[in-house]
Amino acid sequence: MTRHQISRVRRETRRRTLAVASVERLTPRMQRVHFTSDDLRDFDSGAPDDHIKLFLPTPEGPQSRDYTPRAFDAARGRLTVDFALHEAGPATAWALAAKAGDRLEIGGPRGSNIVADDFDWYLLIGDETALPAIGRRLEELRPGVPVTTVVAIDDDGERQTPVTRAAWTPVWAVRKPAMTDDAALILDALAGHEPPPGDGYVWIAAEGRVARALRVHFVEALGHPREWIKAAGYWSRGQVAVHETFKD
Numbered sequence: 570m571t572r573h574q575i576s577r578v579r580r581e582t583r584r585r586t587l588a589v590a591s592v593e594r595l596t597p598r599m600q601r602v603h604f605t606s607d608d609l610r611d612f613d614s615g616a617p618d619d620h621i622k623l624f625l626p627t628p629e630g631p632q633s634r635d636y637t638p639r640a641f642d643a644a645r646g647r648l649t650v651d652f653a654l655h656e657a658g659p660a661t662a663w664a665l666a667a668k669a670g671d672r673l674e675i676g677g678p679r680g681s682n683i684v685a686d687d688f689d690w691y692l693l694i695g696d697e698t699a700l701p702a703i704g705r706r707l708e709e710l711r712p713g714v715p716v717t718t719v720v721a722i723d724d725d726g727e728r729q730t731p732v733t734r735a736a737w738t739p740v741w742a743v744r745k746p747a748m749t750d751d752a753a754l755i756l757d758a759l760a761g762h763e764p765p766p767g768d769g770y771v772w773i774a775a776e777g778r779v780a781r782a783l784r785v786h787f788v789e790a791l792g793h794p795r796e797w798i799k800a801a802g803y804w805s806r807g808q809v810a811v812h813e814t815f816k817d
């Protein structure tokens with residue numbers, strides 16, 4: 570069988586109306602919201618970096634933002650979404666005000682990027698918006714596989730400790746204010762990282778300029794096989810609701 574298969578699964582999407590079951594402040598700037606609904610009966614999320622669309626009520630009408638299904642418990646019909654809180658935006662405002670019983674419409678996930686769990690190592694890089702997908706992948710990877718995560722955060726209070734059976738090396742890069750779109754912080758943190766031997770999968774999600782610069786670093790400076798890298802801009806400084814995927 571071919572090793573390191575990466576395949577795309579597509580699925581029909583439909584809108585679902587969810588109710589907030591509970592809200593918890595995971596870290597000072599990460600709000601975790603648990604949703605429940607009978608509508609989640611046939612919900613499916615096949616990959617840690619899937620995304621759903623949240624349709625947020627605003628005075629101008631609903632606006633959509635992309636979020637990661639951080640966890641889905643099919644038996645309990647319970648979906649968990651983690652919101653990285655920042656200065657402004659309908660998603661952040663909604664998450665800050667969320668309380669049990671609030672309703673929210675969602676769509677998707679429309680597809681999943683299924684990455685074989687047979688790489689020799691994994692390197693997962695990003696900022697706070699990537700932490701839900703990174704946390705989920707850490708929980709899902711096979712026992713003992715070497716995984717390094719390099720995550721830019723505002724301060725040490727934003728560190729998370731997901732449960733994982735993988736051989737996990739966390740690297741936290743604490744940024745100075747206004748460095749959210751500067752790749753230097755993560756590049757410096759990566760300078761001390763020597764990957765293990767063998768084939769590795771590199772996953773990047775961060776502010777768009779950061780994700781693009783990191784991808785260039787891996788492809789051009791390090792010659793990492795492009796098919797074993799996924800890089801996405803999860804937001805863009807100064808713009809709303811941006812999702813970029815970088816390919817050649």
Ligand SMILES: Cc1cc2nc3c(=O)[nH]c(=O)nc-3n(C[C@H](O)[C@H](O)[C@H](O)COP(=O)(O)OP(=O)(O)OC[C@H]3O[C@@H](n4cnc5c(N)ncnc54)[C@H](O)[C@@H]3O)c2cc1C
Nearest residue numbers: 620636637653655658659660661698806807808809810812
């Ligand atoms: C596939 C995908 C999955 C995602 N998963 C998650 C997730 O699980 N959790 C999560 O928290 N985010 C996630 N994001 C990022 C999230 O969609 C964006 O941060 C989104 O813009 C937030 O919406 P908002 O309404 O709060 O702000 P917006 O109205 O979109 O933006 C308002 C202002 O805030 C800025 N801004 C947006 N996001 C940030 C940020 N994180 N830090 C600082 N400034 C910001 C914008 O540049 C703009 O100036 C994901 C994005 C994608 C594409």
